[in-house]
Structure formats: structure tokens, C-alpha cells
Amino acid sequence: MPAADSSQELKFRDPERARALTEALRRNVEAIGREVSVMHVCGSHEQAIARFGLRAVLPQGLRLIMGPGCPVCVTDGAEVDEAVALARQGVRVCTYGDMLRLPGTSQSLADAHAEGARVDVVYSVDQAVELARAHPGEEVAFLASGFETTAVATAAAALEGPPQGFSILSVHKYVPAAMELVAALPQTRIEGYLAAGHAATITGWAVFEPFARRTGAPVVVAGFEPLDILAALVAVTELIRDRRPEVRNVYPRCVTREGNLPAQRALWQVFRQRTGRWRGIADVPDGNLELTPAFARLDARRRFRIDVAAVRDQGAEAEALGCICGSIMLGLASPSDCALFGRACRPESPVGACMVSSEGQCRIWHTYGGLPDLREVG
């Protein structure tokens, strides 16, 4: 938390409290008395955990696994092919930076750009709308990626009445569907979940109550500062220890029970859920967000005949090459289990999506060094 008075900020990074929370966590895990697996479903959580070196201080008995919480990683090759095809067909494609280098079955948008297609990186969807406004007569398609947290911004742009030339190619995904998927896996040994704090800012935390009851696993909503994450881990291990499949909100400054109602209204006016293919994971019921019929005129898939055949490379499925991103994203394997990790698959030459995205587990492990024991160094 900010403050022109940065001492406030320091209170969410205060090493004293961090030590106390880590100690409490250790005791909880000890009291549980067996190896316990907790899953988080947010790339930003993995980033924060890695960035602050938190894995180095977590107790041995706690397995903190990253689930399918990287929206870039779960964007299917076929979806990227659509964006690439559009760009090659002469449409100006705007995208968030995160998606630029994600490979489709044969190319990424960056590759298409290098070959002459018009691809613009934008920080905000309203910049794409502005581009369309500034170039009337041109087609500007916005590759709408990200989870519901980001979809609400796309919805706001759609509701604002963008110009004729603007369209949306939605590859948005919905997080609660991912949690359902993981919980339903027979191999799952997840005993508790950390919910994504910013997605929950939109949806509210009540949505997790039926999930917790049904699965018997507690859900704790967590923020992104080191203390937020440690406190959430203390809370979830306590609930696991006491066998209480409840929902607890440890990010009250951003998350409320009902969530952000105006944003939800905008979201469900513009989007609806459908089953979609998540990269490496196959079909996720209700996992994708598509434009509702009322917004059909903005839907790039209806406006254009997208010639994916021209860019698809059927033979190049990453899985065929030994990529296990799917298993990694479901928390069934870790990057170190993958034969390609760090060898054939590196950030500058990624095979799977988990290595492309800055929030992909493999990319994060590669960047931050996985789980080396650095306690004794220096």
C-alpha cells in the first residue's frame, strides 16, 4: 500500500512481521503433521513469491503449487493463430505486451510484425480504441487477453461505443472455472487454495463458498505483498489443520464479499461464458469469455473471415515435442520434471506457453532459479 509516506508501504514488506508470520506458518505445518499441498491460481502470486524469495523461507512440509493462473500460458495456439492471421490479412492488431511473443502453432504476433504485419503493443484497451478513432476507415482489432480482471476493462471499452473500425478478438478466460477443473482432477491432492486477489476484487469472495463446501478445501483470498502472501498461507494452513473448508479474505483492502458490482454488470453485459480449449489442458467448461449477441458487431470473429489455415502448423504441437506445460499448469508436475526445461525450452526459445509468459511457471522458475537452496550462500 502506497503513501506519499512510504513507511506505509514498508508495513506490507516489514521483515519483522514477515519473520513472525513465517514462524507461525512453520508451526501450522508442523501441527498438520504431513506434507500439505496448497495451490494458488495466479501468475502474479507466483511472481511475487519468486521475486521476494519467499520459497526459500517456506517450511519443508508445505508444497505451494502454481495452478493454471497465467492467462497468457492458457491461451491456446489456435487462438493466437487467429490474431496472427488477422494481422497478416492487413488488420492492425493491438495487444498487451504479454501476448506479443506467445507462439501460435507456427508464429507469434512478434514474428508477424517482423514480417511486415501491423502489430501495436498497448498498455490499455482505450489506446486501441483511440487508434481506431485516429484512423477512420482502417480496421483495428484488439486481442483481448487476460482473466476477468482484465475483461472488465474490455467490457468498459465496448460499452463506451467505440468507432466503426474497432473490433475485439476475445481470448479472455475465467478463473473460477480453472479452480473447478483442478479440484475435479482425480490426481489432485490440493488441500487448500489461495485465490487470486485482483480477480477476486472483481468477483468478490462469496463465489468461492460453494466451491469450498463442495471440495472440502478452504480458500483464502490473498494480496500480492510479501506479508499478504505469508498471512494468507498462515490462514489457509490453519483452516486445513482445523479441517474447516471455509473462505477467508486476507485482502480486505481490495476484496469484498460481493466484489465490484459495476464492473460485474459491465462484464456480463458484454461477455458470456462458454467452454473453451485451454492450452495444454483441453476443454475447460465455462472457462472462456465470448462477446454476447448484443455486441456481435464488435466481434472480430464475426466481422472477419479469419484465414487460420494460412498460419496453422498442425504438426508443430508443442506436446509432440515433449512439452508438459499442461501438467505443470495443473500442478501435477513442476518445471524441473520437464526434460526440455532450461535446455531446448528457454525464454529466448520457448517450446511451451509456460516459458513465454512472464507469469508462466517455467519462465518464473527459470528467471528466479526454481528452488535452489540459497540459505547458506553469502
Add this chain to the structure above:
Amino acid sequence: MAKPVQRIGLKHGSGGRAMRQLVEEVFLTLATPVDGVGLAALDDGAALRVGDRWLVLTTDSHVVQPPFFPGGDIGRLSVSGTVNDLAMMGATEPLGLTCAVILEEGYPREELERVVASIRDTAREAGAPIVTGDTKVMGKGQVDGILLNTAGVGLTDRVVTDAGLAPGDLIIVTGTIGDHGMAVMAHRHDLRLSGDLRSDVAPLNGLVRAALRAGGEGVVAMKDPTRGGLAGVLHEMAAKARVGIVVDEPALPVRDEVRAAADLIGIDPLLVANEGKAVLGVRPGAAERVLAALRAHPLGARAAVVARAVAERPGTVILDTGFGKRMLAEPEGELLPRIC
């Protein structure tokens, strides 16, 4: 999806791993033995023995877009870059600089004159005369506006390389990190940020001279963190000296503006370029007086000890975050703003 690399990509110019590999695989074939520091050392410059002194030689090309950015321009960048490379080898009194320019047909003359005025001002600031040059013009679309190449020569009694760290040495950075790269990125990607984000581009030879005078042989390694940022420099120093480096993250000097902009777009200031800072490896006994000398100089006010060399894990750079330790990866590819 791994394809064999047949074509040069933008990542090959971004100062990270890919560029290093390209240089090692392709350009190192040009290296031949010399009496001094040659191509094979891949240092900031070359040092050739001339009598009982060393002639330091360096060259740089500058293709920055946009050519004018908050805090500087391509002219100031070229002169500073070359002066600083000489200084990083120990040659803090440049004998002369060259300036070759390639212009795109249609380039506005008034802009050219602005660039040249900046070259003149920066050269004067550094005490480095421009002594020769070259001019070329290419057809519209064949080059992006303006391309500058500068080379420089200087003499020094002692060459300081980037490979001199030993376990126990301390690493000092002369000021705040990430300034140049964030200013350029904000501009280039139309991030719509307002605030004082400006490049730190400046010639450092005076600052380095002060540090060398104070530290003498206690200054054992020097390098400036341009593309690839401080992370890139630390990796090179660790690899070449075969030491581990542990960084004290809370000690890193970062301007509020840079921190705020970096947080907004999800970038780590450690990976972001500087054009007016230097990284010095110093023997522990010399650190205090080098630090004092730096801080007494206007360009070194925020100098700080930020890391130390260790014997463990040679070639790796480890970050102590204050909560736990983690590895710091080598920079890879162009930095892009992210939203996730």
C-alpha cells in the same frame, strides 16, 4: 516450437543472453592475440600496449528511437557512451573521439544541427575533442532517421577490466539504476506517464577519475550498465571472474519515478539500462574512500555499495530480497510492458 536461429532478431541487439551468444558464436571468430586486452576479452574497449602505457580504444553505434528523449538525445548518448567505455577501462582523459553519421534521405537539417550541438556540448563537458568523422546518406526507408557511430582513444597507466573481482570484494554502483531505459521505454511505448522520468545520460570520466584517484589499485573491476542493466553487468563480472555475487536488494538506489513506472508496467529496474552510471568492484579496504570520493562528485551523490563477491556458486548472481534469497537471471531480449 524451437526453431534453429537463421535470422537475426531484435533480441540479438538488446544486450542480453542472445546477443552475448551471437557475439561469441560469430564475432569472436575475428579475435587474434594482442599485447593487451583484445576482442576475446569482450570488455568495454580494447587496451593495447604502447611503450609503458596502454592505449585504450572503443567504438559504439547508436540507433536509439526516438532520437530525442527526456534527459537527452542520440548525440549526447553517443559521446557519453564512448567516453564512458574508455573510462571503464581506466582511460579517463580521452585523447579524441570520431563521429560518423548515417542519415536517412529527408532527415530535417534543423534536427541534425540539434544533434550536433548536443555532441559538441557533451564533448566539451567530457573534455574530449571530436577529431574526425564521416557522413553518409541513404535512401528514404533504408535507415531509420539517424545512425551515429563514435569511436574513442585514450591513454592509461593501468587498465581496469571487468574481470577482476575476487571473493570478498564489494560492488559499488555510482547512482540510481534504470533511469535511461525507463525514460525511453515510457516514451517509446506511449505509456502516457507524466512525471520526471528522464535519462541519466552523462559522461562519467570525471567521476571515475575521482574514484580511481581515491581507490588506486583497490578498484579492481569496472563496467557500465547499459542494455541489460545492472543485472547484465553483474552476470558478466561474475562469469568472467568466476565468482558468485550476492546483491543486497534493499540497498539498490532507485529514483521514485523509476520505481513507480517500473511497478506500473511490471519491469524490474535491475534489468533496465543506464547511460550515466558505473559499476565498480573494489577491495573491501578501499570501499569507504572510493564511496566518499564518488559521493563528493555531483554525478555520484547516490553512490552505494550494493553487492559483494563470494566464492560460492561462481558465475551466478543471487539477490537477497530482505525476505529470502533468489537467483537473478541474465537479462533476455527486449523488455516489454506487461499487464499480467
Add this chain to the structure above:
Amino acid sequence: MCLGVPGKVIAIDGLKATVDFFGVQRELRLDIVDQPVQVGDYVLNHVGYAIRRIPPEEVGETLALFDQILREAAGAEDLMAADVRGELAAGKPGPGSAGG
């Protein structure tokens, strides 16, 4: 997913707000924020849209929450310790000891 960064609103013009991120400022859209926003409020930014008005009392409340979590954890520990003391007093072996 979702880089969310807090900032302070320093000016408002209809649905646009100028927000200070403690070093740089940027304009944010207010279309989908959860409550009406005023100059001086803190908001959470995601992709150029404010997605939450952060109530000012929340910083203090969050710290109180962390301390409560710590107390609960310590409390459970104390209860366990009390149990052990009780059992020892009654002559029974404590948890983890042989036999019993």
C-alpha cells in the same frame, strides 16, 4: 495475473482521473470502479482502469488483520502448551513421548 498498482487520485475530469503513483502520474478510467471516487482517494489500477476504491482505513485494518492472524496462531500454540502442562501435571506422558 493482473498487475494491480495502487495510486492516489489528484484530479478528476468526468470519467477520467489523474492518479499519482508516487513518482509518476497517469490518467485512469473510472468507468468500472466499485464506488464513487473523489480527489484524495486511493484506487487500484489495472490496465489503465480503476477497479477498486481503496478505503483509507484499510491500511490500518490490514495490519490489524495480520496481527490477528499472528495472535490466532500463537493462541493455538498456547492452548497446546497448556494441554501439555496439564497432562504433565496429571502424570500422563505428553504428546510425542514414548508409550502412553
